[in-house]
Amino acid sequence: MVANSKKGSNRDLAKALAGMADQVIASANKGRTPSMDIPVRSLANVSFNEKKRYIEMGSAKQQREFFNVNMAKKFMQTMLVAAACRQLEDEGKTTSIRDLFYMIKHRIDGSSENTVDEQTESDAVIEDLEVTAQFIREELNLFAENKGALAGEITLVDSGDTIDARAVGSGGWAIPSIVEDHVIKFKKCTAKFVLLVEKAAVWHRLNQDKYWKKHKCIVLHGGGQPPRGVRRLCWRFVNELKLPLYVYVDNDPWGYYIYSVVKQGSINLAFESQRMAVPSARFIGLSSFDPGTYGLDQKATAIGLDESDIRRAKEILAYPWFQSKAWQKEIHNMLANGVKYELEALTNKSISFVTEEYLPKKIKDKDWLD
């Protein structure tokens, strides 16, 4: 896995992009139509790999040709995006996908057409380039919006600055979108596990109670569905530091789904699974059995499932990666009870119930789902 990450690191990006351009030039010199083979990113080319335990992309490809009225514009856009990424690499800079859109947006000489009109066009080309050049967008020096924060038993070097995550205050270290090893390096790690929390508010409780200090771990959140930077960072903790990862989410179908994206990847971003999915991730809660086990006041804290919850739960029940007995039991129990619970529901017991009782007992009892 680490070798895989090296292969995709920024070391070869300039070369890989130049290689793409060289192919086009070579075709032109031979009098052939310049073309590229681009892997197909549709649902038909995505499947769940039972052995690797993540969602991956198949091998189907489609050709993009320059001398084809339907493809010429997209071909040009692909070249523009590749050239912009090469420029970023050469200048040692990173930028947002919105910025990239503006970087390549120009009026085409002698026409009333722009190279791109909407960001959706450049975004699609970025995804093409990711799968074609085999670099995830963070390696192409492009960042998405970042969310999430981290505190705990690790020292990191972020762009040359040493960050001791044991002393990052109440705010924590803001997790950047790009966490590749040329940006973020791991130094002294004294953590025994990583806890990924769905919600910022719960992370604050854990940080304020210094849960990570008492239990020797790293605690991070992704502000809901974790963004790519947070997922990629978790991947690196698991694969490079060999730490187990626990995921702590609301007890509702959306919480289950957040866990499943961390674990198996997503259909939309199947290409990235090999660098983002963490098949060993464990679901530590909230389980639909927790309110009973932990004596929660269910009348005060349960929220009725609505129609969209029920529909989503049934969809999740059918996913190949939720077919274990334990998971079927977990989801069926939620549906049978007809209620869901938020992480904050534990506050009804006491302010620090989550750090003082719930999480310690969960981990001690190994009361999680794989």
Place this chain on the structure above:
Amino acid sequence: MVANSKKGSNRDLAKALAGMADQVIASANKGRTPSMDIPVRSLANVSFNEKKRYIEMGSAKQQREFFNVNMAKKFMQTMLVAAACRQLEDEGKTTSIRDLFYMIKHRIDGSSENTVDEQTESDAVIEDLEVTAQFIREELNLFAENKGALAGEITLVDSGDTIDARAVGSGGWAIPSIVEDHVIKFKKCTAKFVLLVEKAAVWHRLNQDKYWKKHKCIVLHGGGQPPRGVRRLCWRFVNELKLPLYVYVDNDPWGYYIYSVVKQGSINLAFESQRMAVPSARFIGLSSFDPGTYGLDQKATAIGLDESDIRRAKEILAYPWFQSKAWQKEIHNMLANGVKYELEALTNKSISFVTEEYLPKKIKDKDWLD
């Protein structure tokens, strides 16, 4: 202003909340109906103070009585919220407003009623308590969702941890929701000004280029409309460290509005203006005149105003605090051109145009609006 901030600091919170409870007990002992005077939070009780240059709340109050069928529940909720805030204060903890909702949510003995059913109920009571007890919610130990990050020429102490904002890496220091001086203390500040940027992506460019180092400043963003923590932190920079504040937003009516909330406060949160509004804040851009001044490729970067933009721009034109000649000219120019510009449009010139040319020239030429 600083004295004001001290008055509202957490030092007296326990006493203030106990005082509220004592009044209720005293009334009961005298055989009177327990009641509270709560300032009115409606639009009718809000106005723009021309002298102070911010939106403030008037002095109208309404009585909340315990022995009144329409008020009894809200009275009880107010007491519950006050008691929970007192508990947080006693335990030295802070929590989210969602958590607070769960803290006080219980089935009322011998009934089928809950103390609160929806978070909107406890949120409204929190606002009542803020205006009645004269503590903003951050002082009541309650946080909202946090957004935003900071880097630059200052050392802070956050909950006992020293944060040198000159070495916070690519992610930056995540700005917490509660930045009161018992949580965040200012240490060595070598900044000459503060630059608040609307968008995270632009902040990243400034941080990556170490704009703050070259130009001796603090650069922070609030992820769109800045959350309370970011506004309060700016307030403290301006009032305690005497730094000028520049606001850098998209050139559209929403950007103008973000600036105006930072400067004058908002109608919804008029009570908080005295601790959040920064009447000296300067609008540094994007101005509707900038694309011309800076030779932007307007064909490639302008975005047409849509109907909601035009409607909003006209509303803003009519606000009392946008009546200066310069502001009228600024907004009329946008409307006349019929286009808006995003901050990222500057990338069309070059990746680092914003840090190397635009901002340095703007500040050198004092080309801002008050």
